[in-house]
């Protein structure tokens with residue numbers, strides 16, 4: 001059985017959403033990132049102490065996009081992952097990675113500056129630079145969604161799972177203002193039954 005180590009609002013939702021879309025069974029273990037002390041069992045899984053991680057037999061992995069690729073590669077094929085000869089593949093690959101490397105990673109800088117930095121360090125050059133980078137990268141998302149309902153084209157893929165997490169993170173926790181096109185897109189992606197199940201399971205994880 002696959003175990004996902006995650007949190008209520010963490011990138012573990014990407015792994016759990018893929019598992020729900022693929023109908024695969026899994027356990028979810030909640031890690032409280034705000035707790036003063038860490039469960040040694042968790043640190044044995046990821047001494048780097050960031051979420052998410054998965055265990056699958058003797059496989060232990062971190063990095064949410066790599067985990068999604070592992071799950072789809074190991075337990076697919078799945079329509080979430082277009083084949084390399086599919087015309088959707090280049091856009092799929094680009095936005096799958098942009099969701100984390102180009103968006104969520106950079107969004108974390110103004111996010112943590114705004115919430116965690118000492119008052120006098122909140123408005124800093126690095127956070128402003130990262131915010132501007134995100135704004136420019138969002139133009140690529142906006143341009144793609146002006147022409148297609150999903151970031152890889154006509155159908156929903158794991159690239160949408162990656163980008164949806166980033167857009168939600170930016171809008172809900174870092175003050176990014178989304179346009180109508182992006183908001184309609186989020187309504188489409190988060191309206192999926194598998195997303196709702198993933199969210200429910202992630203919240204249940206807190207109570208176990």
Ligand SMILES: N[C@@H](CCC(=O)N[C@@H](CS)C(=O)NCC(=O)O)C(=O)O
Pocket residue numbers: 009010011012033049050051052062063064065100105
């Ligand atoms: N690139 C990593 C980012 C992981 C990450 O930043 N996770 C957050 C939670 S969503 C975290 O655990 N942050 C705490 C920390 O890094 O100290 C991924 O996609 O998994």
